[in-house]
Amino acid sequence: MPIRINGIEADLPPDPRVSLLDLLRETLHLHGTKKGCNQGACGACTVLVDGERILSCLALAVQYEGRDVTTIEGLSGEGGLHPLQQAFIAHDGLQCGYCTPGQICSALGLFAEVARGAPSAVTADLAAQTVTLSHDELRERMSGNLCRCGAHNGIVAAIAETYDAGRLARAQPSEAAA
Numbered sequence: 001m002p003i004r005i006n007g008i009e010a011d012l013p014p015d016p017r018v019s020l021l022d023l024l025r026e027t028l029h030l031h032g033t034k035k036g037c038n039q040g041a042c043g044a045c046t047v048l049v050d051g052e053r054i055l056s057c058l059a060l061a062v063q064y065e066g067r068d069v070t071t072i073e074g075l076s077g078e079g080g081l082h083p084l085q086q087a088f089i090a091h092d093g094l095q096c097g098y099c100t101p102g103q104i105c106s107a108l109g110l111f112a113e114v115a116r117g118a119p120s121a122v123t124a125d126l127a128a129q130t131v132t133l134s135h136d137e138l139r140e141r142m143s144g145n146l147c148r149c150g151a152h153n154g155i156v157a158a159i160a161e162t163y164d165a166g167r168l169a170r171a172q173p174s175e176a177a178a
């Protein structure tokens with residue numbers, strides 16, 4: 001069974017030692033996903049697999065047979081850039097841009113984790129059913145994605161704004177029904 005990258009099926013590498021990151025960059029020429037440390041420390045290689053964020057440098061491509069992988073190239077569509085990409089531009093959440101694809105994919109994974117109430121290291125109540133994405137929660141949950149340029153303030157602002165906009169959009173139908 002092939003792997004699906006941004007909705008398109010691709011063959012798995014015959015060599016089981018090939019990382020998902022190298023499959024993306026070297027074989028499929030999807031260079032948006034970046035290789036920083038290549039050892040799980042920087043987050044530059046973050047992609048989404050079935051909506052969950054993973055470090056593609058630590059993943060063997062063959063592990064993801066039949067799975068749906070989304071890279072930064074898969075986020076924009078006919079309507080243009082993803083709202084989070086637009087927010088990064090609006091908030092100057094990048095300088096050189098090397099960490100940016102990983103930051104954006106990681107933040108989208110973060111949104112899914114918060115939506116299902118997954119706690120982080122700074123969540124006070126581990127039994128709580130819901131998580132409030134406070135400033136500290138956001139910074140902790142993005143701490144695996146490093147920016148060497150110092151764009152962290154803009155990155156946090158872009159993610160917070162996009163999360164709040166999504167939350168308001170999700171709240172509107174129920175508010176209307178109330």
Ligand code: FES
Pocket residue numbers: 034035036037038039040041042043044045046055056057058
């Ligand atoms: S390249 Fe994967 S974590 Fe740094």
Ligand code: FES
Pocket residue numbers: 093094095096097098099100146147148149150151
């Ligand atoms: S924008 Fe350069 S490393 Fe983050």
